[in-house]
Amino acid sequence: MPTQKQPTQSPATSPVARKQKKPPAPPSPERRAELLGIAAEVFAEQGYNATTVRKIADAAGMLAGSLYYHFDSKESMLEEILRTFLTELWDGYDAVLAAPLGPRETLEALVTESFREIDRHRAAVAIYQKESRHLVTQTRFEYLLESQRRFEKTWLTTLERGVSDGVFRADLDVRLTYRFVRDTVWVAASWYRPGGGHSPEEIARQYLSMVLDGIAVRA
Amino acid sequence: MPTQKQPTQSPATSPVARKQKKPPAPPSPERRAELLGIAAEVFAEQGYNATTVRKIADAAGMLAGSLYYHFDSKESMLEEILRTFLTELWDGYDAVLAAPLGPRETLEALVTESFREIDRHRAAVAIYQKESRHLVTQTRFEYLLESQRRFEKTWLTTLERGVSDGVFRADLDVRLTYRFVRDTVWVAASWYRPGGGHSPEEIARQYLSMVLDGIAVRA
Amino acid sequence: MPTQKQPTQSPATSPVARKQKKPPAPPSPERRAELLGIAAEVFAEQGYNATTVRKIADAAGMLAGSLYYHFDSKESMLEEILRTFLTELWDGYDAVLAAPLGPRETLEALVTESFREIDRHRAAVAIYQKESRHLVTQTRFEYLLESQRRFEKTWLTTLERGVSDGVFRADLDVRLTYRFVRDTVWVAASWYRPGGGHSPEEIARQYLSMVLDGIAVRA
Amino acid sequence: MPTQKQPTQSPATSPVARKQKKPPAPPSPERRAELLGIAAEVFAEQGYNATTVRKIADAAGMLAGSLYYHFDSKESMLEEILRTFLTELWDGYDAVLAAPLGPRETLEALVTESFREIDRHRAAVAIYQKESRHLVTQTRFEYLLESQRRFEKTWLTTLERGVSDGVFRADLDVRLTYRFVRDTVWVAASWYRPGGGHSPEEIARQYLSMVLDGIAVRA
DNA sequence: CATGAATGAGGTTTCATTCAT
DNA sequence: AATGAATGAAACCTCATTCAT
Numbered sequence: 019m020p021t022q023k024q025p026t027q028s029p030a031t032s033p034v035a036r037k038q039k040k041p042p043a044p045p046s047p048e049r050r051a052e053l054l055g056i057a058a059e060v061f062a063e064q065g066y067n068a069t070t071v072r073k074i075a076d077a078a079g080m081l082a083g084s085l086y087y088h089f090d091s092k093e094s095m096l097e098e099i100l101r102t103f104l105t106e107l108w109d110g111y112d113a114v115l116a117a118p119l120g121p122r123e124t125l126e127a128l129v130t131e132s133f134r135e136i137d138r139h140r141a142a143v144a145i146y147q148k149e150s151r152h153l154v155t156q157t158r159f160e161y162l163l164e165s166q167r168r169f170e171k172t173w174l175t176t177l178e179r180g181v182s183d184g185v186f187r188a189d190l191d192v193r194l195t196y197r198f199v200r201d202t203v204w205v206a207a208s209w210y211r212p213g214g215g216h217s218p219e220e221i222a223r224q225y226l227s228m229v230l231d232g233i234a235v236r237a
Numbered sequence: 238m239p240t241q242k243q244p245t246q247s248p249a250t251s252p253v254a255r256k257q258k259k260p261p262a263p264p265s266p267e268r269r270a271e272l273l274g275i276a277a278e279v280f281a282e283q284g285y286n287a288t289t290v291r292k293i294a295d296a297a298g299m300l301a302g303s304l305y306y307h308f309d310s311k312e313s314m315l316e317e318i319l320r321t322f323l324t325e326l327w328d329g330y331d332a333v334l335a336a337p338l339g340p341r342e343t344l345e346a347l348v349t350e351s352f353r354e355i356d357r358h359r360a361a362v363a364i365y366q367k368e369s370r371h372l373v374t375q376t377r378f379e380y381l382l383e384s385q386r387r388f389e390k391t392w393l394t395t396l397e398r399g400v401s402d403g404v405f406r407a408d409l410d411v412r413l414t415y416r417f418v419r420d421t422v423w424v425a426a427s428w429y430r431p432g433g434g435h436s437p438e439e440i441a442r443q444y445l446s447m448v449l450d451g452i453a454v455r456a
Numbered sequence: 457m458p459t460q461k462q463p464t465q466s467p468a469t470s471p472v473a474r475k476q477k478k479p480p481a482p483p484s485p486e487r488r489a490e491l492l493g494i495a496a497e498v499f500a501e502q503g504y505n506a507t508t509v510r511k512i513a514d515a516a517g518m519l520a521g522s523l524y525y526h527f528d529s530k531e532s533m534l535e536e537i538l539r540t541f542l543t544e545l546w547d548g549y550d551a552v553l554a555a556p557l558g559p560r561e562t563l564e565a566l567v568t569e570s571f572r573e574i575d576r577h578r579a580a581v582a583i584y585q586k587e588s589r590h591l592v593t594q595t596r597f598e599y600l601l602e603s604q605r606r607f608e609k610t611w612l613t614t615l616e617r618g619v620s621d622g623v624f625r626a627d628l629d630v631r632l633t634y635r636f637v638r639d640t641v642w643v644a645a646s647w648y649r650p651g652g653g654h655s656p657e658e659i660a661r662q663y664l665s666m667v668l669d670g671i672a673v674r675a
Numbered sequence: 676m677p678t679q680k681q682p683t684q685s686p687a688t689s690p691v692a693r694k695q696k697k698p699p700a701p702p703s704p705e706r707r708a709e710l711l712g713i714a715a716e717v718f719a720e721q722g723y724n725a726t727t728v729r730k731i732a733d734a735a736g737m738l739a740g741s742l743y744y745h746f747d748s749k750e751s752m753l754e755e756i757l758r759t760f761l762t763e764l765w766d767g768y769d770a771v772l773a774a775p776l777g778p779r780e781t782l783e784a785l786v787t788e789s790f791r792e793i794d795r796h797r798a799a800v801a802i803y804q805k806e807s808r809h810l811v812t813q814t815r816f817e818y819l820l821e822s823q824r825r826f827e828k829t830w831l832t833t834l835e836r837g838v839s840d841g842v843f844r845a846d847l848d849v850r851l852t853y854r855f856v857r858d859t860v861w862v863a864a865s866w867y868r869p870g871g872g873h874s875p876e877e878i879a880r881q882y883l884s885m886v887l888d889g890i891a892v893r894a
Numbered sequence: 895c896a897t898g899a900a901t902g903a904g905g906t907t908t909c910a911t912t913c914a915t
Numbered sequence: 916a917a918t919g920a921a922t923g924a925a926a927c928c929t930c931a932t933t934c935a936t
Contacts, residue, residue: 049916064371067286070909083912084917092910122453148367151427152283186452194435194443195452201424202417208370209416216413224413232451233405233414234341265898290927303900305928484919502809505724509906522921524907560891586805589865590721624890632873632881633890639862640855646808647854662851670889671843671852672779706895727930740933741896749931 050088053078058099058141066096066149096145097158103142104165107135111172121180125199126226128176132203133218133225136210143207173200199229269307269317272297277318277360285315285368315364316377322361323384326354330391340399344418345445347395351422352437352444355429362426392419418448488526488536491516496537496579504534504587534583535596541580542603545573549610559618564664566614567641571656571663574645581645611638637667707745710735715756715798723753723806753802754815760799761822764792768829778837782856783883785833789860790875790882793867800864830857856886 057074064073071092075082089095114127136143146162153159154166173196180186186195202225210221276293283292290311294301308314333346355362365381372378373385392415399405405414421444429440495512502511509530513520527533552565574581584600591597592604611634618624624633640663648659714731721730728749732739746752771784793800803819810816811823830853837843843852859882867878 065284065286065368067284068371071911072909080916081918082910083919086911086913087916149284152287185454187450187454190447190452191443194440195447197425197428198421198444198447199452201427202421205420205424206416208420221413224410225417228409228414228417228448228451230451230453231406232447232449233409233418234449235404235406236455268899289925291925299899300901301926302902302928302930305930306899309928311927487920503722503724503806505722506809508904510904518920519922520905521907521909521923524909525920528907530906587722590725623892625888625892628885628890629881632878633885635863635866636859636882636885637890639865640859643858643862644854646858659851662848663855666847666852666855666886666889668889668891669844670885670887671847671856672887673842673844674893728932729930737895738897739931740898743932743934744895 053085053088054095054099054102055141057095058145061096061099062141062144062148066145093158096149096153099142100146100150100153100159100162103135103139103146104161106139108165108168110135115172120185121176121183122185122230124176125180126222128173129199129203129226129229130219130222133206133222136204136207137212137218140207140210140212143204147204147207169200170196202229265307272304272307273314273318273321274360276314277364280315280318281360281363281367285364312377315368315372318361319365319369319372319378319381322354322358322365323380325358327384327387329354334391339404340395340402341404341449343395344399345441347392348418348422348445348448349438349441352425352441355423355426356431356437359426359429359431362423366423366426388419389415421448484526491523491526492533492537492540493579495533496583499534499537500579500582500586504583531596534587534591537580538584538588538591538597538600541573541577541584542599544577546603546606548573553610558623559614559621560623560668562614563618563637564660566611567637567664567667568657568660570641571644571660574642574648575650575656578645578648578650581642585642585645607638608634640667710742710745711752711756711759712798714752715796715802718753718756719798719801719805723802750815753806753810756799757803757807757810757816757819760792760796760803761818763796765822765825767792772829777842778833778840779842779887781833782837783879785830786856786860786883786886787876787879790863790879793861793864794869794875797864797867797869800861804861804864826857827853859886 053074056078057069060069060074060077063069069092070082071085072082074092074095075085078085085095089098110131111128114124114131117127119127150159150162150166154163174192177186177192177195177199181188181192206221206225216224272293275297276288279288279293279296282288288311289301290304291301293311293314294304297304304314308317329350330347333343333350336346338346369378369381369385373382393411396405396411396414396418400407400411425440425444435443491512494516495507498507498512498515501507507530508520509523510520512530512533513523516523523533527536548569549566552562552569555565557565588597588600588604592601612630615624615630615633615637619626619630644659644663654662710731713735714726717726717731717734720726726749727739728742729739731749731752732742735742742752746755767788768785771781771788774784776784807816807819807823811820831849834843834849834852834856838845838849863878863882873881
């Protein structure tokens with residue numbers, strides 16, 4: 019006895035296909051995106067677990083229950099936030115990787131692209147940093163693992179290419195270097211404020227300068 | 238079959254010391270420390286909010302309520318974990334700062350000391366990284382703020398001294414460099430596993446090499 | 457078998473209005489008051505501490521957690537019950553005190569008003585009697601202390617005026633008399649049942665007769 | 676199968692009657708009484724339910740668990756406190772009732788005796804006032820009900836005798852008068868402090884003066 | 895007698911979620 | 916789309932009680 023069939027029982031009485039009753043109107047994508055943005059802010063600020071749906075609703079100027087018109091659950095909001103971010107992140111990375119660049123230029127482009135993503139998805143990045151570790155244990159978030167593996171492979175390959183080509187130092191532990199660069203870049207999301215003094219490109223340049231040449235004055 | 242006779246019956250007949258008879262009356266402070274260690278692991282693994290006291294109790298082999306014989310609340314466990322860590326951290330830092338070192342040596346010593354603290358207090362550091370941002374808003378955790386401020390001042394001073402002395406590059410944004418170094422070091426807690434291949438000192442050396450001289454091959 | 461049809465089916469066929477269909481959307485304040493009334497009964501019956509929120513919820517036909525939609529805590533329910541009572545009590549007292557009455561008439565009017573309050577707020581009075589002593593130690597309930605002090609002053613003044621005017625005996629300890637009258641009146645809440653044989657005014661008359669003229673036959 | 680027989684099982688092995696193991700020494704009655712006194716104070720002060728055994732133990736300078744060497748349970752402490760009080764109360768009342776007194780003298784003697792009991796068992800009386808209502812529902816405390824009934828009968832009889840004899844006013848509701856006198860007397864336990872300015876006999880005299888002759892100046 | 899540690903039941907509270915309106 | 920009210924599971928915490936030492 020499917021719930022949705024109910025309207026079909028008396029279709030003759032209503033010849034005009036009037037808006038279905040149960041999902042009265044597919045919640046507008048714009049509103050969804052708006053609400054997800056708000057939710058992401060709160061998640062990033064307070065942590066996913068510490069964020070109650072009531073806090074999100076407050077921030078959105080509605081009541082907690084009303085969110086369920088737009089989303090299945092609190093978790094699905096989180097999922098959509100992270101998935102959206104990762105999708106766009108890989109769009110950017112893929113564009114970089116498709117270009118015929120040397121290892122050093124690739125690294126520079128990846129870092130720059132990363133800061134651009136931080137600029138656009140600051141909240142999502144912050145959430146990712148804080149929550150991904152324990153989310154990956156849930157089947158629903160397995161795609162995080164895939165992304166992580168691809169990410170690691172991308173960076174390791176780039177670094178190794180650089181070492182082979184003689185543009186990166188060979189005396190460093192590549193895994194350690196990978197973590198070093200990765201953390202260095204992404205942790206910025208915890209303090210970066212879009213619209214602050216620095217553009218993503220500027221920050222990228224400074225970071226690259228440090229990472230590539232070090233902070234010590236050359237002998 | 239009196240329970241009390243058991244030890245007298247086969248002290249020598251059971252060659253295997255099964256499960257280490259717990260000392261007759263373990264003085265409170267040691268048990269506290271033991272339990273705090275367990276709690277810290279769980280907090281670090283799952284996040285403070287996602288950790289239920291039941292999980293901690295399970296890990297400690299007791300019932301949830303029993304924890305309250307030793308601690309006032311879940312929060313007070315967190316507090317004690319972080320406070321203990323910060324106290325020891327500053328003991329180490331103060332020793333470094335008291336020594337008559339140049340800015341570069343100071344930076345090297347601070348980084349090395351930091352990795353030693355990560356080695357000793359991995360869980361606490363991980364917790365600190367994840368939770369401090371929203372904890373500082375609570376009066377109970379205001380001491381985190383003080384520590385942060387002192388921390389920042391210490392590092393900024395060291396970096397500025399280095400720039401003045403001409404041992405650090407003058408073309409870098411000092412605040413950005415501070416964050417760079419800070420994050421670089423502490424995020425290591427999220428993947429560092431004591432007893433793994435690298436000693437804290439080795440890791441410190443590699444990190445310092447990267448931070449000071451960069452990863453690019455010198456022109 | 458739509459649930460909604462039920463009212464339309466037999467609105468007139470059921471002569472007995474069974475259990476008073478609750479209004480479609482009872483505005484919050486009324487529901488609050490209703491629930492507070494229920495809670496007050498249970499508190500009065502079993503004592504505040506012995507009353508579990510589950511008992512209140514049972515009495516209200518809901519689940520324990522549901523109460524928290526309306527109230528912050530069990531304690532805040534108690535607070536609101538007592539505060540409401542005291543507010544109305546003082547409204548009544550103030551009206552009496554504003555009238556140009558002699559001390560004996562004032563005393564009579566205060567006693568009568570008191571019995572009326574017992575009639576209207578029996579549960580709250582009983583709770584007040586049982587719990588106020590240890591509640592006053594909590595800052596949240598400091599207003600009870602203020603009320604008590606004002607209460608005492610009001611009665612002492614009235615009694616003293618009566619002694620000065622020669623309508624009350626001068627050979628009695630005024631403080632003792634105050635306690636005597638006070639207790640005599642309020643303890644009635646512990647056995648008074650509204651709708652019983654006596655109206656508040658009748659009880660007041662009898663009490664006043666005893667208090668003013670004694671129970672002994674005049675010599 | 677009396678518990679105490681257990682040691683008789685191996686009497687031959689220990690020719691010397693050494694202190695029994697299980698109940699190592701029947702807890703001394705003096706210590707019991709002392710602890711009960713302390714418990715009564717705390718019960719009276721905070722209410723039975725709000726009193727934790729830890730609070731009692733604190734007041735007694737011991738740990739919560741240690742109380743269980745002396746008493747079976749928190750409830751049994753309460754029971755013993757109330758039973759002791761009621762036993763002594765009825766000893767006093769019975770002595771009064773055995774004397775060949777007229778109704779007015781009986782009433783005076785009962786009231787005086789009551790204030791003496793309040794003087795000796797203030798805490799117990801206060802507890803009785805606060806808790807008896809809901810205790811009587813438990814089988815363990817049924818004796819409270821019996822006492823109450825006997826109490827009521829005693830007083831009603833005395834009052835009725837007085838009315839018959841023409842020493843008490845006939846125009847009063849006897850039940851109401853009973854409650855009036857009863858409450859008037861016992862509520863005093865809530866503010867009475869032994870060793871204060873008034874002896875029990877003095878207070879009794881004042882109370883009797885008010886109850887018998889009223890507070891109004893005789894016309 | 896008393897302690898230190900633990901148990902286990904139950905209490906208050908929180909919160910994601912549902913649903914009729 | 917959103918509200919208001921409620922659910923139910925699970926969380927934190929309390930506390931009477933037990934027991935080996």
